Amino acid sequence: MKRNWLLLSVLIALASCEVEPQEINYGKDGCSFCKMTIVDTKHAAQIVTTKGKNFKYDAIECMINHLNQWDEVSIEFYLVADYANPKILVDAQRAHFIISEEIPSPMGANLSAFGNAEDLQPHIVHSSARTFGWDQLLDEFKHKQ
């Protein structure tokens, strides 16, 4: 029994050092920025710092607003949920973003991400739709502030 505990604590210690994304526990985890419980599998986001610290967000706009508050951070992974494949997080730097009134997002920015450009195509038809790459998106949010 004692050895099990020891093993477990060693495992935990090791696990917490890994620079890896963590699974989002939908319905239980809270957003690191706005404190809302994360439930929307189509708009969640996550970042992992180079030191292995995990931050989970209920919306992509929360992640970007959080980034804007920090001075200098070194981040290993930027991840956003793929709108077309709920629950699946994709690399934000290679994702395609859309701001469209047709798709409301949890924090009111109407911002969604797509892993594949083809999945994004059918949504562009809406009159309010604007598409972005990752860098353009960061610029867009900087100008808003």
Next chain:
Amino acid sequence: MRNWFLTFLLFIISIPFYGGTIEVCQKCNVQTLEEAYAIAEPYDTLIIRAGTYEAIDFEVRKPLTLIGDIGAVLDGKSKSYILKILSDDVHVLDLKLINAGRSYTKDFAAIYVSGANRFSILRNTIIDPFFGILIEKSHHGKIASNVVESNRLREDDAGNGVHAWHCTDLTIEDNELSGLRDGIYLEFVEESLVTGNNSHNNIRYGLHFMFSNHDKYLDNTFRENGAGVAVMFSKFIEMRRNRFVQNWGTASYGLLLKEIYDAEVVDNTFEENTIGIFIEGCTRVNYLSNDFRRNGWAVKVSGGSYTNVFSRNNFLSNSFDVSYNSKMNDNKFEGNYWSSYSGYDLDKDNIGDVPYRPVKLFSYVVNKTPETIILLRSLFVDIINFSERVSPVFTPDNLIDNAPAMKSFSDDQN
């Protein structure tokens, strides 16, 4: 009860003046909803007798009243919406709605209301929907005494029970909402009243405000939700006589307030929540005459909260009464009852002679490193709390209740 009787009476009286009635049943001349709808004149009443009727995207585009008999069921066949209300003056009463569709990308609802004025949705039962009642860009509506229940517990593909978006002047009253994502969600909703609802066992919130101003919620119960109520980015919200009970969990609160201005939190009860009220970026909010019983944290104040007032509250047996994450304090705590107050009252004016410091040093440690919570009941922590109380170094110097009450405020005093 009398209200119902009056409403009922009004309906009975209004029927003869407002056109005819059409009966729908298996043995009547009119056997389907489509037929009945086709022959109905505006302001007619459809009486739906017992039986199961197929209703897939059933659109109501003229003023109508739909009344269900006991045993009247609308079956959506798990396709899409069941009932769509797209006209003014539509009333839906006493129906049971089952098998609404589900979708990741479309917000299917059992009852969908869009661009309608003066509608009412009363005493309906909605079983296992995606969204229960979804209302968009509609005004002057009443949603009362409905039951919306879903069994999607601990799953994230649930919709909300009552979801209103860009609406004004809604009354949401005496509904029973459970097993949903949010019991009630108000987004861009103004001048509305939420009262007497029982919202429990929902995955996220019992009630959720987002970008909504000038609303009230009174006399509701929020039990065992992911978190009781979240009020975010809203102004002039009145919160009175609600009960927030057993909202437990790591990201769980009785009441979550974020970016709120000019609100009133009065006469509420917070019982056995992980955090009674979590406050971030809230200004000019009055917290008066609330009861905080046996919460982990009664009140947790995070950054950027100014000129808030806490007065005449009862803080009873909470692990932490107030927790702060900064040394600055611009909020007023005065004249509350603190069950852990150990001062005395020599002049017998029912006000403690020694000020009370509600923030324990240990709460700062827990803020920084949550795992230290296991030390909560240890002697060492008692010692550092005591020494900090005697000569404060870390806790905000002016965060003091200068007039702590010696007796708890009972209801008749409030």
